[in-house]
Amino acid sequence: MATHRLPPFSRPTRTPTGRPITALICAVAVGAAAACAPSQGAVAPSPAAAAPASAGVGQSTGTLGAPGIGDPDFPGDGNGGYDVRHYDLRLSYDPSSRKLAGSATIEAKAVQDLTSFDLDLHGLTVSRVSVDGAAASFSRSKDELVIEPARRIRNGDGFAVTVDYSGVPEPMHDSANLGRYGFIATPDGAFVTCEPNGAKTWFPSNDHPADKATYDFQITVPEGLTAIANGEMAGTPRTAAGKTTFVWREKHPMASYLATMTTGKFQVRTGTSEKGLPIYAAVADSFRGSLDTLFTQTGKITDYWSTVFGPYPFSSTGGVIDDYAAGYALENQTKPIYGGFSPEPAIIAHELAHQWFGDSLSIGRWRDLWLNEGFATYAEWLWAEHTGQYTADSAFRRYYENAADPMWTYPPGAARADDLFSAAVYNRGAMTLHALRREIGDQKFFPLIRAWADAHRHGNVTTQEFVALAERVSGKDLKGLFDAWLFQPKRPAPVT
Ligand code: TRP
Numbered sequence: 001m002a003t004h005r006l007p008p009f010s011r012p013t014r015t016p017t018g019r020p021i022t023a024l025i026c027a028v029a030v031g032a033a034a035a036c037a038p039s040q041g042a043v044a045p046s047p048a049a050a051a052p053a054s055a056g057v058g059q060s061t062g063t064l065g066a067p068g069i070g071d072p073d074f075p076g077d078g079n080g081g082y083d084v085r086h087y088d089l090r091l092s093y094d095p096s097s098r099k100l101a102g103s104a105t106i107e108a109k110a111v112q113d114l115t116s117f118d119l120d121l122h123g124l125t126v127s128r129v130s131v132d133g134a135a136a137s138f139s140r141s142k143d144e145l146v147i148e149p150a151r152r153i154r155n156g157d158g159f160a161v162t163v164d165y166s167g168v169p170e171p172m173h174d175s176a177n178l179g180r181y182g183f184i185a186t187p188d189g190a191f192v193t194c195e196p197n198g199a200k201t202w203f204p205s206n207d208h209p210a211d212k213a214t215y216d217f218q219i220t221v222p223e224g225l226t227a228i229a230n231g232e233m234a235g236t237p238r239t240a241a242g243k244t245t246f247v248w249r250e251k252h253p254m255a256s257y258l259a260t261m262t263t264g265k266f267q268v269r270t271g272t273s274e275k276g277l278p279i280y281a282a283v284a285d286s287f288r289g290s291l292d293t294l295f296t297q298t299g300k301i302t303d304y305w306s307t308v309f310g311p312y313p314f315s316s317t318g319g320v321i322d323d324y325a326a327g328y329a330l331e332n333q334t335k336p337i338y339g340g341f342s343p344e345p346a347i348i349a350h351e352l353a354h355q356w357f358g359d360s361l362s363i364g365r366w367r368d369l370w371l372n373e374g375f376a377t378y379a380e381w382l383w384a385e386h387t388g389q390y391t392a393d394s395a396f397r398r399y400y401e402n403a404a405d406p407m408w409t410y411p412p413g414a415a416r417a418d419d420l421f422s423a424a425v426y427n428r429g430a431m432t433l434h435a436l437r438r439e440i441g442d443q444k445f446f447p448l449i450r451a452w453a454d455a456h457r458h459g460n461v462t463t464q465e466f467v468a469l470a471e472r473v474s475g476k477d478l479k480g481l482f483d484a485w486l487f488q489p490k491r492p493a494p495v496t
């Protein structure tokens with residue numbers, strides 16, 4: 001087999017911590033398939049894989065909805081007592097004053113009797129709240145908007161709450177060593193990337209991925225600017241009195257951190273992929289030279305992933321390059337965004353793999369983040385394998401060789417709130433999948449990944465569910481493998 005060495009490349013992408021994610025320099029072994037190999041013996045199953053958070057299940061106190069959804073590591077995030085079905089967001093943004101004005105209608109279903117409940121909202125001024133058309137009283141406490149409807153909401157009932165608000169959005173800062181995220185103003189608009197809990201910087205929400213919902217967006221900006229949200233445009237933008245309104249609809253359930261209202265001067269190209277999937281690509285003027293490449297690669301890579309992971313989960317694919325130099329990318333549903341750089345294919349492959357793993361299948365609590373980042377990083381290796389750059393096995397070995405890598409002390413199966421987007425979650429997470437692939441073989445591994453994507457399409461997932469499915473599909477006891485790779489603070493025994 002031909003083996004040659006590629007020059008080093010480094011991704012401009014970094015996590016919001018500012019830490020660059022430097023990709024591997026890998027020896028290429030074209031056509032080499034990963035060998036099947038046994039891993040180390042059984043270890044007691046990890047308690048860290050139990051107890052999923054689920055929508056609306058915070059600790060409830062009588063008829064007061066809980067101020068958190070029950071994520072042990074992010075206790076204030078999301079809320080309890082109800083389950084959001086749909087967000088209808090009417091938003092108007094003026095880049096010169098940086099002022100956002102919004103009216104958000106949230107359709108939800110109560111999962112307990114409610115005399116009061118919370119939404120998450122960071123800053124901004126609320127002028128009016130109504131529940132089912134009747135004015136409701138409200139108060140603010142940190143990032144909680146506490147709402148008392150005029151009438152008690154009964155367990156099981158649907159209700160609609162409308163919040164009118166305005167102000168200059170403030171992004172989140174470093175709350176968990178994450179840098180700046182959320183609604184970030186730019187000279188001509190805004191760069192909106194909200195993982196993990198920055199949706200509340202621009203709309204009142206149950207801001208936690210355990211409560212997914214569908215979205216309608218109606219976004220008004222000064223004429224000449226483009227407003228980009230998730231899903232597809234419903235109709236042609238309408239202009240009146242110097243302002244243009246864009247209507248977007250995401251009809252598939254979406255986690256709040258994947259919602260965006262990125263605005264500014266953009267060059268747009270639309271069309272379809274070879275397999276017929278609609279594509280929407282947009283780049284800030286200064287990246288106009290990258291529009292066609294973004295469009296073409298996005299279509300090609302989305303089509304390829306659909307042959308590996310199963311049917312694409314949404315109604316369109318796309319990508320946005322903004323000129324805000326974040327240096328990172330985010331997998332915003334249907335339209336990943338790249339912050340101030342032209343992404344190389346590996347990064348597009350990463351963000352588009354997230355459309356299956358993260359966006360369609362969403363985690364129910366943040367400590368399971370490896371189910372997003374480990375899979376998306378492994379997808380980069382699969383892309384390299386597909387395009388003949390290097391094999392997943394060579395990437396795995398390269399990382400494994402470095403016994404001093406700090407990822408060995410960070411078990412990726414329990415991502416830490418104070419260092420959520422650690423390289424361990426990405427790289428050791430990807431290594432976990434490769435160790436699994438070698439243990440069960442390609443004939444079981446790829447069907448497993450497709451079965452995983454299919455079984456939980458548009459839902460929430462836990463590590464425990466993945467382990468159970470892997471054992472079912474392979475017919476093997478894999479608790480020892482997963483425990484060593486995900487839950488032990490040391491380098492697992494070599495995979496031979
Ligand atoms: N999920 C992103 C990725 O791996 C990284 C990320 C985490 C991020 N938090 C963010 C990007 C906030 C932008 C904003 O591709």
Ligand code: ZN
Nearest residue numbers: 350354373376
């Ligand atoms: Zn990622």
